Amino acid sequence: MVGALYIMSETGDLCLELFQNDPFYQEKKKLLNCKGLGVKETLSQELLNTSFEKLLQFARIPNLDKVEVYFGDDACNSEGIYSVRNEISALSWILSLIPAQLEALREAVTSRISEVVGSEKEEARVDDRYGCEKESRLLEWGQNNGVKSKLQIAQIDGYGRGAVASQDLRFGDVALEIPISSIISEEYVYNSDMYPILEKIDGMTSETMLLLWTMRERHNQDSKFKPYFDSLQEHFRTGLSFGVDGIMVLHGTLLLDEIMQAKELLRERYDELIHHLSNHRDIFPPELYTWEHYLWACELYYSNSMQIKFPDGKLKTCLIPVAGFLNHSIYPHIVKYGKVDSETSSLKFPLSRPCKKGEQCYLSYGNYSSSHLLTFYGFLPKRDNPYDIIPLGSSLPSLLLIILEITSIVLPKVVVSESLSLADVDEDIENEFSRTSHMLRGTWLSRNHNIFHYGLPTPLLNYLRRAHGLVHHSEIDLWKNLEVEMGVLESLRSTFDDMMENLKDVDTIDRANADWDVKMAMEFKERQRKIVSSILDSCSAGIKLVQEAIAKQSV
Numbered sequence: 001m002v003g004a005l006y007i008m009s010e011t012g013d014l015c016l017e018l019f020q021n022d023p024f025y026q027e028k029k030k031l032l033n034c035k036g037l038g039v040k041e042t043l044s045q046e047l048l049n050t051s052f053e054k055l056l057q058f059a060r061i062p063n064l065d066k067v068e069v070y071f072g073d074d075a076c077n078s079e080g081i082y083s084v085r086n087e088i089s090a091l092s093w094i095l096s097l098i099p100a101q102l103e104a105l106r107e108a109v110t111s112r113i114s115e116v117v118g119s120e121k122e123e124a125r126v127d128d129r130y131g132c133e134k135e136s137r138l139l140e141w142g143q144n145n146g147v148k149s150k151l152q153i154a155q156i157d158g159y160g161r162g163a164v165a166s167q168d169l170r171f172g173d174v175a176l177e178i179p180i181s182s183i184i185s186e187e188y189v190y191n192s193d194m195y196p197i198l199e200k201i202d203g204m205t206s207e208t209m210l211l212l213w214t215m216r217e218r219h220n221q222d223s224k225f226k227p228y229f230d231s232l233q234e235h236f237r238t239g240l241s242f243g244v245d246g247i248m249v250l251h252g253t254l255l256l257d258e259i260m261q262a263k264e265l266l267r268e269r270y271d272e273l274i275h276h277l278s279n280h281r282d283i284f285p286p287e288l289y290t291w292e293h294y295l296w297a298c299e300l301y302y303s304n305s306m307q308i309k310f311p312d313g314k315l316k317t318c319l320i321p322v323a324g325f326l327n328h329s330i331y332p333h334i335v336k337y338g339k340v341d342s343e344t345s346s347l348k349f350p351l352s353r354p355c356k357k358g359e360q361c362y363l364s365y366g367n368y369s370s371s372h373l374l375t376f377y378g379f380l381p382k383r384d385n386p387y388d389i390i391p392l393g394s395s396l397p398s399l400l401l402i403i404l405e406i407t408s409i410v411l412p413k414v415v416v417s418e419s420l421s422l423a424d425v426d427e428d429i430e431n432e433f434s435r436t437s438h439m440l441r442g443t444w445l446s447r448n449h450n451i452f453h454y455g456l457p458t459p460l461l462n463y464l465r466r467a468h469g470l471v472h473h474s475e476i477d478l479w480k481n482l483e484v485e486m487g488v489l490e491s492l493r494s495t496f497d498d499m500m501e502n503l504k505d506v507d508t509i510d511r512a513n514a515d516w517d518v519k520m521a522m523e524f525k526e527r528q529r530k531i532v533s534s535i536l537d538s539c540s541a542g543i544k545l546v547q548e549a550i551a552k553q554s555v
Ligand SMILES: C[S@@+](CC[C@H](N)C(=O)[O-])C[C@H]1O[C@@H](n2cnc3c(N)ncnc32)[C@H](O)[C@@H]1O
Pocket: 158, 159, 160, 161, 162, 303, 304, 323, 324, 325, 326, 327, 328, 329, 376, 377, 378, 379, 380, 381, 382
């Protein structure tokens, strides 16, 4: 629940409200205020059909996620759209809450959903040479086991297998429905001979039990899920399977450490598990529990499992036959799918935006960065990923060091607008993002490159200004302290200059003939370079703007 939208019974007016328990309540309140809106708004009954724009403006804000809140209004396009994801969430949120009697309004929202997406349509290039026999067998199994589908499975260029709409699908249509009985969940472990052994192992989680069950069940010729296991890939190509050459290419990126640490952790866990299972060879045959098989199962769960809420309220990690063919997109069709419908005892995948016959139907795996998608899913999104952020925290010690150095060498100089009391200042500081949650991303995603913005995120700039001793409350304070602005931009530029230096490739690799992991690592590094280079360009352009302003002031 991101906020409320309800009809007042006495007047029939529509009420909109941002909930106080929203984790970004203060930031969202500010964003609403910037648009001339309050945290509670009422749209009168008579004006309802004409005040659609106001309704949408409001609805976007409760539906912003952490990254969108952080980059704020600077990332909006000229029509006020923050992102396709946010726009779809806002529109489907409105649609899910406005009552049937407001027919004209419902129609306006539905038609806007199709418009948002109109520009994001992607043709699926189906590779007809691939027979899809295993996939057809799984679909047939699905049909016999109560799966209802409006999707076809095909081999799609650049995606492996994928799901294509077999008819025009509209907002709200259920593309896929899977009965609970066809979902692989922890229940199968509890009913197996493994459970009495596994439950006695300290720290054993239901996820690990299910993983160990899967490793054996995959080879069971009589398994209820045989067509599903047969349809899975022999090898997953995720970051966890990167070879030495691929890893070497990642030198200079934060991803290198992430992958190395993830692999080390998995190896440690495997060694511990094997130690426990070695006394039960009849139930855990050693040939099925090798490191290679364990890594395969981990990659299967990372790239194919879903977290599903069951009617008992429990969140369970599941493997979902047929739904496992849905690929991810930054502009997904299916966003809300994580809850079993207790009336039908099935999991439904409804559309949040239309999908035409023949188009690939995409799911949202989550708002993940490309480094996460590469490590755990083994792909990079086709287009710019707005979640490709460079976090400023423990993973970026050099920048933090500079920030801390700045804090300790510059004498605190507090600039407060006359009209503000000290209490206002404290509240303002507390409401900012905490030091550890600052981030940067490609500055081409911002439309504000003016002085004091530079395409860089405002919360970070404000944090750095404060580290330079400047607490400001209006642009006038910034104009009066242009030397602080200069210091902020120069320290950022110097940090990212170092980062760029580390991202340079030492050797030239023959990309066309390189292995899959080397190619992917090169592509990832190239994207990192593009982001860092845009930050450097913004710093340089900003420094020029500030220099010009200083020169003008001194005339
Ligand atoms: C749940 S499966 C989807 C079906 C998968 N394509 C297959 O052939 O089995 C997830 C895997 O699909 C691939 N995938 C998902 N989304 C993708 C995308 N946008 N681009 C490329 N590959 C994608 C990745 O290999 C990922 O690990």
